[in-house]
Amino acid sequence: MDFSLAEERRLLQDSISRYLGREYAFDARRKHAASPEGFSREAWNQFAELGLLGLTISDADGGMGGTPFDTMIVMEAFGRALVVEPYVATVVLGAGILSDAGSPAQKEQWLPAVATGEKLLAFAHSEAAARYDTRHVEARAKKDGAGWKLDGAKAVVLNGGSADALIVSARTSGDAGDERGISLFLVDPKAKGVTVRAYPTQDGSRAADVKLNGVAVGADALIGHADDALPVIERALDRGCAALCAEALGVIDALNAATLEYLKTRKQFGQPIGRFQALQHRMVEMTIRAVEARSMAIVAASGITQTDARERSRLVSAAKAYVGQCSRFVGQQAIQLHGAIGVTDELIVSHWFKRLTMINATFGDADHHLARVSDLMLSERE
Numbered sequence: 044m045d046f047s048l049a050e051e052r053r054l055l056q057d058s059i060s061r062y063l064g065r066e067y068a069f070d071a072r073r074k075h076a077a078s079p080e081g082f083s084r085e086a087w088n089q090f091a092e093l094g095l096l097g098l099t100i101s102d103a104d105g106g107m108g109g110t111p112f113d114t115m116i117v118m119e120a121f122g123r124a125l126v127v128e129p130y131v132a133t134v135v136l137g138a139g140i141l142s143d144a145g146s147p148a149q150k151e152q153w154l155p156a157v158a159t160g161e162k163l164l165a166f167a168h169s170e171a172a173a174r175y176d177t178r179h180v181e182a183r184a185k186k187d188g189a190g191w192k193l194d195g196a197k198a199v200v201l202n203g204g205s206a207d208a209l210i211v212s213a214r215t216s217g218d219a220g221d222e223r224g225i226s227l228f229l230v231d232p233k234a235k236g237v238t239v240r241a242y243p244t245q246d247g248s249r250a251a252d253v254k255l256n257g258v259a260v261g262a263d264a265l266i267g268h269a270d271d272a273l274p275v276i277e278r279a280l281d282r283g284c285a286a287l288c289a290e291a292l293g294v295i296d297a298l299n300a301a302t303l304e305y306l307k308t309r310k311q312f313g314q315p316i317g318r319f320q321a322l323q324h325r326m327v328e329m330t331i332r333a334v335e336a337r338s339m340a341i342v343a344a345s346g347i348t349q350t351d352a353r354e355r356s357r358l359v360s361a362a363k364a365y366v367g368q369c370s371r372f373v374g375q376q377a378i379q380l381h382g383a384i385g386v387t388d389e390l391i392v393s394h395w396f397k398r399l400t401m402i403n404a405t406f407g408d409a410d411h412h413l414a415r416v417s418d419l420m421l422s423e424r425e
Contacts, residue, residue, distance in 0.1 A: 234259075
């Protein structure tokens, strides 16, 4: 497979890599992650100046009209640098949902502000009892005059503590687990009845648990049509999975490069340990997994462009499952080949490994996505 990039994407890749190499060294990243919000507003504004925040927003909505392959370029570079800014939460998920299903007024209010870095979004969908079932929504929204009143709880909302608006899924009819009956709402996190508890995750990123207690929103808060939001949610999560596959690829490449360099310089018995054949074999296997992960990240980006939802989900889940397996193998081998220092907080290798672990668990782990592919294939035969 030809993995070469078109000229425009090569320029995009070069500009991101130059910026991150100059401004986003490991020490800077640690400083951003330890800040009160868990990321740097200055770096976020510079992403906006580079055009990254409006990359996939349409021209009409203040963006550049890019494709999932442009997102892949960005996320791969972000993976290498371990970027902690809320790109997936705001750009991939939040702006993606509003682009797909937002009203003209919602798009006008939020999408240009996302592209310029002024506003942040977060997608509050997961619930504690849902596991990875996208249909499982217990939060409720009831008609309240012309508007709605929301009650319920959401768990592990990516960057929910820093968002200017939450995109909340709630059930407007039916029971938890039903495909129909789910709706999406724009909710002000500072509105009466909203409680946001933010916390750091194990990889240095941020998430939040959100509680909704009789939160009143207007009729204009509804995104798309009532009861019919599941296809929008599933497309958003598939888009998130494709972005994470690209990010994992960046981490895998970085881990392989660091491990190879370590094997060349670390000496035992008077020679570099990379001269031992057993370690060479491991390094070759890690390199092969990187090539495989790259091909599957491309499959995921390609899958997002599919108009058939089942085919899109099949391609994205196949990629997420396989990239998850590659991530686990490369991460574990890199830690083992680095010996005891591989798990120290001072070495970036341990942070790459933690990020791969979190990527694998986010939006469904490898086992979940393998089962999803199996279910889709079996249902086609019925």
